[in-house]
Amino acid sequence: MKYITLSVAILAVTIVLFSCTTKKEAINTNSDVPIIRLSKSKCYGKCKVYDFSIFENKTMTYKGIKNVENIGDFNSTIDKGQYDILNEFIRTNNFETFETTYLSGARDLQAIEIEFNRHIVKFHKRRAPQELITILNKLDETINEADWTKKN
Numbered sequence: 001m002k003y004i005t006l007s008v009a010i011l012a013v014t015i016v017l018f019s020c021t022t023k024k025e026a027i028n029t030n031s032d033v034p035i036i037r038l039s040k041s042k043c044y045g046k047c048k049v050y051d052f053s054i055f056e057n058k059t060m061t062y063k064g065i066k067n068v069e070n071i072g073d074f075n076s077t078i079d080k081g082q083y084d085i086l087n088e089f090i091r092t093n094n095f096e097t098f099e100t101t102y103l104s105g106a107r108d109l110q111a112i113e114i115e116f117n118r119h120i121v122k123f124h125k126r127r128a129p130q131e132l133i134t135i136l137n138k139l140d141e142t143i144n145e146a147d148w149t150k151k152n
Contacts (some may be wrong), residue, residue, distance in 0.1 A: 036086070037115040038139045042066060044108040052143055058083050062148055074148035082142075089138055090116050093131040102127040112136065 034053035042049045042065075049066040058078050064070040078086070095116045102123035103111065109124045114135060123132060 033118075034115065035117060036090070036139070037113070038136070038143075039113040041111045041113075043110040047110040050143075052139065054078060054083070054086070054142075060142075060146060062143060062146070070148060070150075073151040075151060076146040076148050078142070078146070086138065086142060090135055093135050095119065095121070095132075095135060098129065098132060102129070102132070114139070 033055075035056050036054040038052040040048055040050055046067050048068045049064075050068050051061075051063040051065070053061045055061075058080065060076045060078055062070065062074040062076070064072060064074070095114070096119050098119075098121045100121055102121070104124045104127045106124065109126070111122055111124065112128075113120060113122045114132070115121075121132065125133065125136075128136075
């Protein structure tokens with residue numbers, strides 16, 4: 001009986017000690033979450049369909065899907081200076097003040113989605129503010145100037 005009481009007491013103390021300790025949460029560096037993302041969907045015509053992302057560690061990914069020169073998955077990098085200029089460019093064009101959608105309701109138009117610092121805007125070109133089109137053009141320029149390497 002003495003051993004059972006002692007065992008129960010040790011078990012109770014162990015449970016209390018482990019239940020009171022704080023759990024260590026995994027540190028999320030968000031390296032897998034893009035800082036900038038551009039996605040162009042299909043349309044009923046010859047729209048370029050692709051996904052493009054830039055990450056905090058200055059890596060870029062591109063997935064060419066349809067009607068683009070590079071089909072498949074590609075990687076590249078952006079230097080810190082270009083990265084900083086692009087981030088500032090997007091900020092000075094007031095991206096974070098845009099509404100989340102500028103869609104016309106037409107089903108045959110290409111939907112474009114831009115994400116910057118987790119603010120997402122989905123739009124059709126004909127409904128988008130000029131500043132948003134300016135940002136889109138700058139991102140397309142970044143894609144075109146990158147030195148892409150095909151993933152295996």
